[in-house]
Amino acid sequence: MRIAFLGTPDFAVACLAELVASGHEIVAVYSQPxxxxxxxxxxxxxxxxxxxxxxxxxxxxPVSMKTPEEIEAFQALDLDAAVVVAFGQILVKAVLDAPREGCFNLHASLLPRWRGAAPIQRAIMAGDAVTGVQVMRMSEGLDEGPILMSEQVRIDALDTAGSLHDKLAAVGSRILPVALGAIERGGARETPQSEEGVTYAKKIKSAEARIDWTRPAAEIDCHIRGLSPFPGAWFEAPSEKGPVRVKALLSRVEDAAGEPGTVLDDSLLIACGDGAVRLLKAQREGKGAQDAGDFIRGFPLKAGTVLA
Structure with a gap:
């Protein structure tokens, strides 16, 4: 088929590679400036x-796909279909209606859960045990179209947004060409989304990255892993030169207790509102990410230290 591909981040690269390998004619690739x-x-x-x-x-x-000039240019491509993978712009009806078969989106959640901009991060932050990848026909509503193909992916206890991103990208790049093949043959089955269980994955804001040690350990662990590697959940640690910002990049929950924010041993076990988390990877301001052992050799946080 004659296809336009619209995508921007790393997540979309593998999908584009598989579409090229599957023999479709990629007439144009759209990406953010x-x-x-x-x-x-x-x-x-x-x-x-x-x-x-x-x-x-x-x-x-294009800065915007909504201008008359960009809409006309897209319509002139004479497309069979368009594929959207984390493009980063809303497509208007005139664009959605331009390809003969329609526009199709690869989304990194099990819709209708986590419609929107940050489904991978929000799934981990919410403590979900399972997520997935789905191919859907696009409509004017935000991630509201019918589903053509779906595959579940388990969220493991040590998954971060980064590791889950890579899992989902691999699955997505595998099922997307299969879905397009079904569309090309006229054999694609479309299932409307459930009207129950709708949640929205709002864009991650920097203001929510700071760790609140008074929260339960399970929530803090999900918070840390859901924001790793970017933007990174963070806290402040005392030093001789003043507070130092530290990003927590990987953690696990442990059964221990203490005053929230207090370091409980010399190996980065930190008390939370209920339970404790042990940091397995961290990054000091101005430094690279390090495993816990390397981190504490360069910046020891002794038992009894209080973090903010």
Missing amino acids: PAPRGRGQDLKPSPVHAFAEGLGLPVRT
Whole structure:
């Protein structure tokens, strides 16, 4: 089929690669415009943009898909279908209606749970045991269209948003070409979403990243893992030069008690409102991420230290 691919982050790269490998004609790739990245804040293309250019595919980076000019350009592509994977823009009806077969989205949750921008992080933060990947027909509503294909993925006790992202991307890139094959043959079955169990995965805000040690350990553990590696749940630790911000990147719950925020041993066991968490990976401000052993050799947090 003649396909346009709309995607931006790493999550979408594997999907684009599999669509190319499956023999579809990728007429155009759409991605968010180049943005400041890295220490120098130089303008750099998105992961999808860079990958597509490496394959010699035509790339378009409109600031908005809602302008008459961009809508007309999209309609002129004469598409059989469009595939959207974490593109980052809302598509208007004129764009959704342009391809003959329609527009299809790969979404990283089991809809209708976690519609919206941050389904991977929110699933872990909520303590979900299972999530998944689904291919859906797009409609004007936010992630409200019928489901064509679905596969569940277990969330393990040590999964972070980063590790779960990689699992879901692998599954998504595998089922997406299968779904498109069914669409091409006219054999795709569409199942409307349930009207019950709807939740929304709001965009992660920096203000919610700080750890509140008065919360139960199970909640703090989910908070830490759901925000790892980015933006990173954080706390402040005392030092001779003043408070130091530390990102907690991996943890596990342990059966221990103490005043919330108090370090209980010399190996990063920290008391919470109910129970305790042991940090397994952390990152001091201005330093790289480290496993717990390496972290405490360079920045020991002794038993009795109180964290904020």
